[in-house]
Amino acid sequence: MSSELGARKVFFREAIARAVHEAMSADPRVILLGQDVGAFGGAYKEFQGLYEAFGPARVRDTPVAEAAMVGIGAGAAAAGYRPLVSITYMDFLVLGLDALVNYAAKARFKTAGRLTAPVVVKTTSGAHGQGVAHSQCLESWLMSVAGLTVVAPATAADAYGLMLSALDHDGPIVFVDHKRLYPTTGEVPLDPTPTPIGKAAVRRHGRDATITAHGYMVRVALEAAARLEEAGIDCEVIDLRTLTPLDLSTIAESVDRTRALVTLEEGQTPCGVGTEVAFRVQRMVGAIRVARVGAMPAPVSSNPVLEAAVVPDAARVLRAVHRMLDA
Amino acid sequence: MTPLAMLRAMKRIRAVEAALAARPDHGFQLFSSGEEAVAVGVCAALKPGDQLLASGRAIGPALARGVAPRLVMAELLGRVAGPNRGKGGRGHMALPGAGFFGAHAVVAGNIAIAAGVALAAQLDGERAVVVCIFGDGACGAGALHETMNIAALWRLPLLFVCDNNGFSISTPREAALAPRRLSDLARPFGIPAATVDGMDSEAVRDQAIAFVRHARAGKGPAFLECLSERFESHSTATRETRSAEAMAAARARCPIDRAIARLRLDEAAVARMDAAVAAEVAAAIAFAEASPLPDPAEALGDVV
Numbered sequence: 001m002s003s004e005l006g007a008r009k010v011f012f013r014e015a016i017a018r019a020v021h022e023a024m025s026a027d028p029r030v031i032l033l034g035q036d037v038g039a040f041g042g043a044y045k046e047f048q049g050l051y052e053a054f055g056p057a058r059v060r061d062t063p064v065a066e067a068a069m070v071g072i073g074a075g076a077a078a079a080g081y082r083p084l085v086s087i088t089y090m091d092f093l094v095l096g097l098d099a100l101v102n103y104a105a106k107a108r109f110k111t112a113g114r115l116t117a118p119v120v121v122k123t124t125s126g127a128h129g130q131g132v133a134h135s136q137c138l139e140s141w142l143m144s145v146a147g148l149t150v151v152a153p154a155t156a157a158d159a160y161g162l163m164l165s166a167l168d169h170d171g172p173i174v175f176v177d178h179k180r181l182y183p184t185t186g187e188v189p190l191d192p193t194p195t196p197i198g199k200a201a202v203r204r205h206g207r208d209a210t211i212t213a214h215g216y217m218v219r220v221a222l223e224a225a226a227r228l229e230e231a232g233i234d235c236e237v238i239d240l241r242t243l244t245p246l247d248l249s250t251i252a253e254s255v256d257r258t259r260a261l262v263t264l265e266e267g268q269t270p271c272g273v274g275t276e277v278a279f280r281v282q283r284m285v286g287a288i289r290v291a292r293v294g295a296m297p298a299p300v301s302s303n304p305v306l307e308a309a310v311v312p313d314a315a316r317v318l319r320a321v322h323r324m325l326d327a
Numbered sequence: 328m329t330p331l332a333m334l335r336a337m338k339r340i341r342a343v344e345a346a347l348a349a350r351p352d353h354g355f356q357l358f359s360s361g362e363e364a365v366a367v368g369v370c371a372a373l374k375p376g377d378q379l380l381a382s383g384r385a386i387g388p389a390l391a392r393g394v395a396p397r398l399v400m401a402e403l404l405g406r407v408a409g410p411n412r413g414k415g416g417r418g419h420m421a422l423p424g425a426g427f428f429g430a431h432a433v434v435a436g437n438i439a440i441a442a443g444v445a446l447a448a449q450l451d452g453e454r455a456v457v458v459c460i461f462g463d464g465a466c467g468a469g470a471l472h473e474t475m476n477i478a479a480l481w482r483l484p485l486l487f488v489c490d491n492n493g494f495s496i497s498t499p500r501e502a503a504l505a506p507r508r509l510s511d512l513a514r515p516f517g518i519p520a521a522t523v524d525g526m527d528s529e530a531v532r533d534q535a536i537a538f539v540r541h542a543r544a545g546k547g548p549a550f551l552e553c554l555s556e557r558f559e560s561h562s563t564a565t566r567e568t569r570s571a572e573a574m575a576a577a578r579a580r581c582p583i584d585r586a587i588a589r590l591r592l593d594e595a596a597v598a599r600m601d602a603a604v605a606a607e608v609a610a611a612i613a614f615a616e617a618s619p620l621p622d623p624a625e626a627l628g629d630v631v
């Protein structure tokens with residue numbers, strides 16, 4: 001797909017803006033709500049150009065009011081629109097969870113299909129020097145809510161492709177990206193190329209162990225895999241891309257060969273993404289060697305020394321793989 | 328809507344709830360008894376394309392908006408003939424095609440949803456109006472204040488209706504909310520607001536008509552506080568905390584009795600109306616009873 005002629009290298013933020021632009025052009029029901037999404041163009045310029053292209057009726061700056069923002073998005077979705085609600089940081093999504101968890105995720109079920117709430121909540125997770133209430137990765141909370149879909153791109157192509165799919169999806173969906181992905185670039189196909197929801201991607205092939213990750217941690221996993229190769233250990237890296245529903249068959253196919261699994265996430269490990277992946281994959285492939293890597297059990301400080309001490313890095317993945325394979 | 332039609336609508340609510348209360352299989356319910364004039368008066372101001380959203384105390388609002396008693400009965404008794412196949416049930420019924428966008432049993436949880444429906448109506452450009460009925464208990468919640476601010480800024484065609492029955496379960500409104508009048512909550516946002524006697528269906532209707540006209544004209548939201556009385560405990564599963572004297576005083580303000588007196592109906596006319604309503608309710612019960620409960624497999628349907 002990313003042949004030199006058929007793709008263009010863009011920043012992560014540009015990939016998002018392009019997807020939203022295309023979706024808004026194709027479907028007048030797509031609207032954008034959020035703090036600083038208008039003329040300002042979004043906290044990371046990920047909505048740049050949309051206000052100019054589509055105007056204030058469809059690209060709406062909101063006050064700092066996450067409960068109402070998500071609620072209005074869910075209500076407009078139930079009434080036939082396809083709102084994209086931008087919640088700047090995932091920590092603040094906590095303020096908007098009522099409408100997402102109690103209304104949007106239940107609307108289809110409780111009305112027996114008379115209503116659905118195809119609202120896309122886009123939010124940015126992860127540590128990047130901003131401290132205890134601006135750094136969290138809470139995506140595993142959302143994975144335990146029946147009725148929600150959760151996606152988390154790691155590349156510009158998937159930021160584009162998953163946003164396209166999310167805005168075309170018939171139920172509520174949370175699009176979780178990561179602060180450290182915004183300075184990154186990647187090839188994005190010139191043709192409209194949605195990333196299918198529920199499909200993981202194998203980012204590196206290997207024989208000795210499988211590492212699963214999502215979002216920015218995919219890059220950390222690939223860095224760890226490159227260093228492990230120097231030690232003669234050949235790791236497969238799977239980018240989950242969708243957290244609900246998990247693409248268990250792709251993961252199980254890999255783990256069935258390697259018989260060793262390291263789950264990597266930036267959030268907490270208890271009841272985490274990796275715990276869910278490991279349990280369900282083991283049920284499919286039987287007993288394997290398994291380890292999980294995530295944040296240390298502490299808040300994430302804005303102090304760079306303390307942040308680095310808590311958030312997983314390639315060195316910790318390396319140690320986990322060695323410990324698992326040496327055991 | 329004529330006062331006579333409003334009386335019949337109120338009687339229908341009272342009778343449906345009485346029939347439901349008499350059944351051992353209703354689970355538990357939140358009754359609108361005593362608060363019928365609020366829902367009926369507000370719905371008298373609405374047109375077919377408008378939408379009503381309600382709190383968990385939704386039997387009155389659903390019936391007032393025109394959801395048929397047989398559908399309400401089937402839904403609340405968990406039968407598949409209900410508009411939501413019995414999956415929504417108490418506090419979550421919805422029939423958007425009839426203008427009842429739905430109940431939502433999280434206190435204050437439907438207010439921002441209603442604003443979203445109002446935003447959709449505004450974008451559609453069809454001059455529809457959205458109404459959200461919530462209790463006084465919702466007035467302390469941040470979601471109301473966040474939503475009033477945005478609704479005022481965006482001039483959403485949204486009528487906030489506070490059905491102030493004076494209690495959040497057991498907590499008196501005076502112990503929970505600082506403002507003298509709950510309609511005062513809307514004034515800082517520049518939202519027109521009024522407080523009316525919620526036991527007077529005509530007073531509710533007249534103010535609702537004025538506010539709905541304001542919203543339909545594109546002038547933005549309005550806030551209507553209706554002072555009502557809850558004739559039963561919070562729910563059929565909740566113990567009553569008020570004294571017998573307080574309950575008697577509340578019931579003495581019955582909106583149905585007041586409408587009958589104002590209409591000067593004689594006993595025979597009332598008896599005829601009661602008989603007609605009783606027949607509707609009996610048919611509703613028969614309709615619900617004829618419908619099965621859902622197959623357990625439906626628990627996994629319509630999830631994603």
